Amino acid sequence: MLALTRWKIGLVLASLLFGLIFTLPNLVPPNFLPAWAPQQRLSLGLDLQGGSYLLMEVDTAALKKERLTNLTEDIRTKLHGDQAAEQIAFTGLGVVGDTIGVRITDPTQLDAAYKRLNDSLGERLLTGGRDVTVQIKPDQHIEVAFVPQAAHAAAVDAVTRSIEIIRKRIDAMGAKEPLITQQGAARIVIEAPGESDPEKLKAVIGKTAKLTFQMVDTAVTPEEIAAGGIPPDDEVLPSDDGYTQSYVLKRRSVVTGEMLTSASGSHDENNLPAVAFSFNGQGTSRFAAVSSQNIGKNFAIVLDKRVISAPVIRSAITGGSGEITGHFTEESAHDLALLLKSGALPAPLNVVEQHTVGAELGADAVKAGELSIIIGAALIFTFILLAYGLFGGFAAVALVVNGLMIVGAMSLFHATLTLPGVAGLVLTLAVAVDANVLIYERMRDEARSGRPAMSAADAGFRRALTTIIDANATTVVAAVIMFNLGAGPVKGFALTLLIGVFTSVFTAVLITQVLIGWWFRAFRAKTLPIS
Amino acid sequence: MWPLIKLIPHDTHFPFVSLARLFATLSIIAVLATVAGFFYPGLNLGIDFKGGTVLELNTGAKPVELGKVRGALTALNLGDIQVQTFGKPNDAVVRFQTPAGQLPGVIVTRVKAAISQTLGAVTFPRTDVVGPEVSGELKIKGVGALLAAVGLMLLYIWFRFELQFGLGAVVALFHDLTLSFGLILLLRLEFSLNLIAALLTIIGYSMNDTVVVFDRLRENRRKYKRMPLRDLIDLSVNETLSRTVITGVTALLALSGLAVFGGESLRPLSIVLLFGIVIGTYSSIYVASPIILLWGAKKEDEPALPIAPQPARP
Numbered sequence: 001m002l003a004l005t006r007w008k009i010g011l012v013l014a015s016l017l018f019g020l021i022f023t024l025p026n027l028v029p030p031n032f033l034p035a036w037a038p039q040q041r042l043s044l045g046l047d048l049q050g051g052s053y054l055l056m057e058v059d060t061a062a063l064k065k066e067r068l069t070n071l072t073e074d075i076r077t078k079l080h081g082d083q084a085a086e087q088i089a090f091t092g093l094g095v096v097g098d099t100i101g102v103r104i105t106d107p108t109q110l111d112a113a114y115k116r117l118n119d120s121l122g123e124r125l126l127t128g129g130r131d132v133t134v135q136i137k138p139d140q141h142i143e144v145a146f147v148p149q150a151a152h153a154a155a156v157d158a159v160t161r162s163i164e165i166i167r168k169r170i171d172a173m174g175a176k177e178p179l180i181t182q183q184g185a186a187r188i189v190i191e192a193p194g195e196s197d198p199e200k201l202k203a204v205i206g207k208t209a210k211l212t213f214q215m216v217d218t219a220v221t222p223e224e225i226a227a228g229g230i231p232p233d234d235e236v237l238p239s240d241d242g243y244t245q246s247y248v249l250k251r252r253s254v255v256t257g258e259m260l261t262s263a264s265g266s267h268d269e270n271n272l273p274a275v276a277f278s279f280n281g282q283g284t285s286r287f288a289a290v291s292s293q294n295i296g297k298n299f300a301i302v303l304d305k306r307v308i309s310a311p312v313i314r315s316a317i318t319g320g321s322g323e324i325t326g327h328f329t330e331e332s333a334h335d336l337a338l339l340l341k342s343g344a345l346p347a348p349l350n351v352v353e354q355h356t357v358g359a360e361l362g363a364d365a366v367k368a369g370e371l372s373i374i375i376g377a378a379l380i381f382t383f384i385l386l387a388y389g390l391f392g393g394f395a396a397v398a399l400v401v402n403g404l405m406i407v408g409a410m411s412l413f414h415a416t417l418t419l420p421g422v423a424g425l426v427l428t429l430a431v432a433v434d435a436n437v438l439i440y441e442r443m444r445d446e447a448r449s450g451r452p453a454m455s456a457a458d459a460g461f462r463r464a465l466t467t468i469i470d471a472n473a474t475t476v477v478a479a480v481i482m483f484n485l486g487a488g489p490v491k492g493f494a495l496t497l498l499i500g501v502f503t504s505v506f507t508a509v510l511i512t513q514v515l516i517g518w519w520f521r522a523f524r525a526k527t528l529p530i531s
Numbered sequence: 532m533w534p535l536i537k538l539i540p541h542d543t544h545f546p547f548v549s550l551a552r553l554f555a556t557l558s559i560i561a562v563l564a565t566v567a568g569f570f571y572p573g574l575n576l577g578i579d580f581k582g583g584t585v586l587e588l589n590t591g592a593k594p595v596e597l598g599k600v601r602g603a604l605t606a607l608n609l610g611d612i613q614v615q616t617f618g619k620p621n622d623a624v625v626r627f628q629t630p631a632g633q634l635p636g637v638i639v640t641r642v643k644a645a646i647s648q649t650l651g652a653v654t655f656p657r658t659d660v661v662g663p664e665v666s667g668e669l670k671i672k673g674v675g676a677l678l679a680a681v682g683l684m685l686l687y688i689w690f691r692f693e694l695q696f697g698l699g700a701v702v703a704l705f706h707d708l709t710l711s712f713g714l715i716l717l718l719r720l721e722f723s724l725n726l727i728a729a730l731l732t733i734i735g736y737s738m739n740d741t742v743v744v745f746d747r748l749r750e751n752r753r754k755y756k757r758m759p760l761r762d763l764i765d766l767s768v769n770e771t772l773s774r775t776v777i778t779g780v781t782a783l784l785a786l787s788g789l790a791v792f793g794g795e796s797l798r799p800l801s802i803v804l805l806f807g808i809v810i811g812t813y814s815s816i817y818v819a820s821p822i823i824l825l826w827g828a829k830k831e832d833e834p835a836l837p838i839a840p841q842p843a844r845p
Contacts, residue, residue, distance in 0.1 A: 047796075054636075055665065198658060199640045206636065351636025352662035361656040368794035376788035380781055387777055389534035420725055423800055426789050427732065430782035437781070438743070441774040467746045470691065471739040477683045478735030482728055485676045490728045497732070530534060 002458045002517040012514050015506065019404025022412045040411045045418030045492055048366050050359030051193035052201060056349040058158050058186045060151075063347035067146065067154060068095045071121065071132065073251065075102060075144060076233075078116055088113045093232070099145040107140050114142060125150070155186050158346040163188055166349075168342035169204050188349065198356040206349050208304050209339035211257030213287070214249040216298040216310055237300070239307040242327060247307050249300050254290045259283030263340035265333040268325045273333035275324040277340065284320030292316035301326075303336070369422035376426045377403070380433055388440055390529045391516065395436035398511040402432050405503040406496065415499070418492030428500025431475065435508035438471070439464040440530055447531040454520055456528060461513055468509065472501050539776065543769045548761050551821040558706060558818060565713035574712075577721040578626075578659055580673065582666035584639050586625040587657040590650055594620035603649040607641060618795075635662045673727045680734045681708070687738070692745060695826040700741045703819035707737040707810050714806045720799045729800045733807030736782075740775065740815040747771050748820070764820045775812055782808045 025033060025041050033039060046053050072095060079088045079102070089105040090113070104113045114136055121144065122132035131150035135143045146154075163180055166188065170178045178192040192201060217234050224230060230248055238246050259279050266276035279287060290299075291313045300310040301324050308326040328336070357365075380399065384392035406428065410417060417425075443460030451459060475497065482494035519525065578585055588595065597614050600623065604612050613626040625642070629635040639660050647653055661669070684704060688697040711733050715722060748767040755763065783805060790801035 057664075199643055202636055202640060350634050350662075351660065353665045354636060354639065354658060354660035356655070356658040358654065358656035365794055365796070368792055368797075372789040372791075372793040372797075375792055376785040379784035379788060383777075383781055383784055386533065386535040392534065419794075419797060420728055420800060423789055423793065423797055423804070426785050427782070427804065430778075430785040433781045434739075434778040437774050437777045441771070441777075444773075445770065467743055470742045470746065474684065474687065474738035474742065475732075475735040477687065478680055478731045481676050481680045481683070482731050485672055485724070485727065490724050493725075493728045 002454065002461070002513065002520060004514065004517045004521065008510065008514055012511055015405060015511075016401055019401055019408045022408030023404045026407060026411060038412070040414065042407060042411050043414055043416050044362075044366070045416045045421065046191060046193060046355070046362075047357050047419045048362050048369070048417065049193055050195060050357050050362035051191065052196065052198040053353070053355040054190040054192075054198070054202065054205070054351055055183070055353035056188045056190065056205065057352045058155060058162060058188075058346075059348040059350055060155055060186055063154060063158055064098075064151065066347060068098075068100060071144065071146075072100050074121055075100060075117060077252075078120055079113060088116070099143050101137075102142050102144075104140045104142060110136065110140050110142070117142065117144065122146070122150075125153070152185070159186055159188060161346050162349060165342050165345055166190065166205050169338060170201075172338045172342065173201070173204060187352070195359045198354065202351055202354075204335060204338065206351065207339055208345045208348050209257065209336075209342070210304055210344040211260070211340055212253035212302045213255045214251070214253050214300050214302055215290070215294060216300050217248045217250050218297065220248045237302060237305055237307050239300075239310070240327065241307055241309045243310075247300055247310055249302070249307075253302075254299065255279060255283045255287050257340055257344050259286075260340055263337040265330065265337045266323065268323060272325065273328040273330045274326075275328070275333050275337045275340070276321070277324065277337075278321035281320075284318070287320070287322075288316060288318040292318075365419050369419065373422065373426060373429075377429060380429055384433060384436070388436075388530050390519070391436075391440055391512070394512045394515040394519075395433060395440075395508070397515060398436065398507040399429060399432055401511055402500075402504050402507040403429070405507065406500055409499050409503065410496070415495050416492055417496070420490060421492035421496045424493040424496035424500065428497060428504060431472070431500065432504030432508050434471065435464075435468045435505055436512055438468055439509070439512065443528055444531050447528050453526055453528045453531075456531070457516055457520070461509065465509065468505060472505055475501050539773045543772055544765070545769055545772070546765060547768045547816055548765050548821065548824060551817060551824070554813075554817040555821060558710075558814075561713060562706065562709050565709050565716060568713060568716035572716070572719075574716065574722045575719050577723040578661045578666065579724045580666055580670045580722060581628075582635070582661050582663045583626065583628040584635065584642070584661075585657070585659045586639065586642065586646075586655060588623050588625065588646060588650075589654050589656055590621045590623075591652055591654075592621070595623040596650065597623065599649050600625065600646055603645045604642060607638075607645060609638070609642070629660075629663065635660050669724065673724065676727060677708070677730060677734075680731050681705075684734060684738050691742070692749075695823050696745055696749070698826060699819040699822035700738065700745065702822050703741050703814040704734060704737055706814050706818045707733055707807065710810050711803055711807050714803060718802070720803070723799070725797075725800045726803055729803040729807065732804060733811060736807060737811035737814060740778075740811045741819045743774065744768060744771050744815045744820065748823075760824055764824060768816050768820060775815070779808060779812045 022038055022040070024037070025039050030041075072093060076093060079090050081087045088109045091103050091105060093102040094100070104110045114134060118134040121134065122130040125131050125147075127149075129147075131147055131153070133145050133147055137143050159182055163182060167180055170180070170190070170192070178190055181189045183189050190201075190205065217231070220230055220234060225236065225248060230236060233251055234248050235251050236246050236248050259282055260277050261280045263275055263277040266274050268274040295313050295315060298310045298312050300307045302308070308324060311325070324336070377399070381396045384395050386392070388395065406425065409415070439460050442464040443457050446456035446459040446463075447453065479494045479498040479501065483491055483498065485491070485494070595616055597616065600614050601612065604614070604625070604627070608630070609627045610630055611628065614623060616623045625646070627642075629638055639658060643655060681704060685697075685701060688700045692700065708730060711730055714720075715726060720726065744767060747770055748763060751758075751763055751767050751770075755766075758766070786801050786805045786808065789797060790805060793801055
């Protein structure tokens with residue numbers, strides 16, 4: 001095995017070259033290398049460079065409730081019909097558990113009602129059919145429900161749309177290249193490096209930002225509200241406008257946030273912060289129609305089921321643009337504009353996990369990691385030199401190439417180095433030395449049993465190999481399991497361990513082999529320096 | 532005398548097996564103590580597995596007024612809140628559980644706001660929040676990972692070794708894992724995902740060390756067919772001793788750098804790993820090998836069944 005074949009030397013040089021080329025970008029300042037050279041640097045985990053990791057979950061319960069509420073409103077609209085002649089009278093429309101029930105007053109209209117609802121409710125599914133079922137129940141009841149697979153489809157759709165919206169919002173905030181990925185069915189991971197306020201990030205990401213303009217129902221008396229007897233077409237929403245605690249509003253929205261084409265922070269006539277917006281064509285015509293019919297009345301601007309303000313319509317608003325005023329600061333007006341521009345989330349997103357590390361703390365961790373790697377390596381070098389003399393030096397050379405290959409491989413594959421990953425790196429150095437220890441000890445045994453130096457060295461490599469592979473197989477198993485454990489930092493530990501096992505077996509076996517082979521050839525040694 | 536290896540006598544004859552009884556007793560006591568420790572005081576679960584929030588805060592030049600922080604947080608009705616300084620007087624850590632039915636992400640925003648309002652200029656260098664569902668999942672994943680690792684090692688041993696070897700390796704594996712838990716219990720280390728990673732590494736290392744000794748044992752058994760098992764074990768352990776020592780020392784040196792200079796957050800991980808290296812080495816000598824002996828010794832009267840397929844006579 002000690003024969004210096006051409007492919008062996010070639011392989012050693014290639015691995016050295018690989019290690020050097022791909023490690024180099026980490027050792028020089030950015031943009032120092034010419035454009036044709038590899039530029040990838042080791043990417044540091046958030047625990048090392050500072051930043052926020054947020055795991056957000058789509059609130060599926062809220063999503064379901066929202067969908068049922070929307071479907072209820074759809075049923076109301078459909079039964080009312082577009083013209084008076086089409087109206088079907090009904091009572092008891094409401095959500096019961098996972099279904100919606102309604103009683104058609106006139107039994108002769110039951111079939112017509114069924115047909116109308118069955119034909120028009122819900123959305124078409126890719127698999128054919130619609131995503132709602134409509135059934136006639138005894139006593140002139142009609143029951144409407146979502147088909148089971150619709151809930152899943154809705155959650156998937158909500159996550160996909162949420163990711164798009166979050167991306168727009170984060171981009172608008174000017175955060176530094178955040179990573180947004182889907183995890184599982186209903187979760188989104190956001191990794192935002194750098195020094196950004198995680199609470200601000202959460203506030204911007206997590207806000208549903210569903211905007212509606214609804215008419216205020218002034219016909220309802222305070223007594224009726226107190227008795228809870230508001231008309232079924234109305235709802236009571238809390239208010240933040242500072243004039244009143246709550247408003248009674250028509251459920252039906254005049255325009256919604258989706259009809260906005262732009263929104264930006266601005267100032268009102270009193271030079272107070274406000275949000276200017278403009279509608280698309282549909283929004284413009286609807287708002288023009290409603291405002292011209294309701295001059296002198298109040299309409300409410302509602303964000304996430306809370307009234308921001310309820311201005312009086314002074315004249316028909318036909319220009320398709322306007323201004324939201326309320327109790328804004330410059331910042332909150334700017335944030336609201338940002339949210340409105342990016343669109344509403346289909347459902348609230350809740351933070352289920354958050355890890356934030358300040359940049360300074362991350363820098364400290366990098367320093368501590370570097371120091372412990374340097375000290376660990378220095379101790380290992382000293383010890384193997386003391387223990388094995390010249391051959392220890394060969395092992396140390398192999399270790400250096402090993403280090404270069406690990407860093408090079410991690411840079412090349414964009415693997416992330418985390419703080420536990422640093423521990424993995426240190427451990428890998430120790431494991432790499434073990435392969436050489438196994439080989440050298442074997443050589444000593446062989447030499448002791450009377451073999452000549454060269455043959456003992458050769459046998460050492462050959463016979464230690466199975467043990468080395470055996471011993472490293474166990475580490476591979478442990479590392480693969482760790483990698484699948486999922487969580488980021490531990491994944492980093494597993495990854496360095498895994499890459500390290502392969503590079504260290506390679507370097508410890510091959511590089512020391514070539515060096516020892518060369519040494520035998522150059523010095524024509526008759527004894528092993530370690531026996 | 533250089534190289535140092537010449538200082539280690541290469542032809543050692545330590546009677547390892549004769550001390551096996553003593554160490555077996557010590558090991559059994561330690562394992563039982565660990566099992567008892569699981570019930571009382573129990574593992575000190577970190578937020579990875581228990582859920583909740585850990586918040587580090589820094590008040591710059593002036594020391595943290597802990598009383599004020601406590602006062603501000605009591606008003607939020609979060610239940611049991613721990614506030615304490617660590618390292619320097621201007622660094623403090625706040626821990627609390629998310630009250631049932633509340634959103635953990637919202638609570639932490641509120642807590643930070645309350646602290647900022649009370650203390651004025653304050654930064655939060657570290658925030659860790661784990662919601663109840665996530666901690667539940669991590670618990671399952673963590674236990675699953677440990678079980679999977681042990682299971683795969685068993686499978687590996689099953690393919691790689693005969694039954695009595697396998698048994699020895701398995702007992703050593705459980706021994707190392709249990710005693711590593713014992714250390715975690717003893718030092719009241721916060722049980723986190725990092726420690727699961729450490730335990731998985733120990734499982735790997737423990738096996739690694741056992742495999743090296745067993746490889747030699749198997750080889751010697753072929754070489755010296757008539758040697759009694761007891762002597763075979765002593766011989767193999769002695770022959771692999773300098774490797775065991777050198778590798779062990781290398782690993783300990785490398786990890787001690789990490790334990791001393793690696794910073795607060797890597798310390799528990801490195802301490803458990805250091806312990807794992809020591810215990811993994813110990814167990815290959817004093818747990819794995821004697822188990823084989825125990826198995827073999829029982830059957831030594833029967834002609835066909837000590838370790839070797841050939842009949843072995845004492």
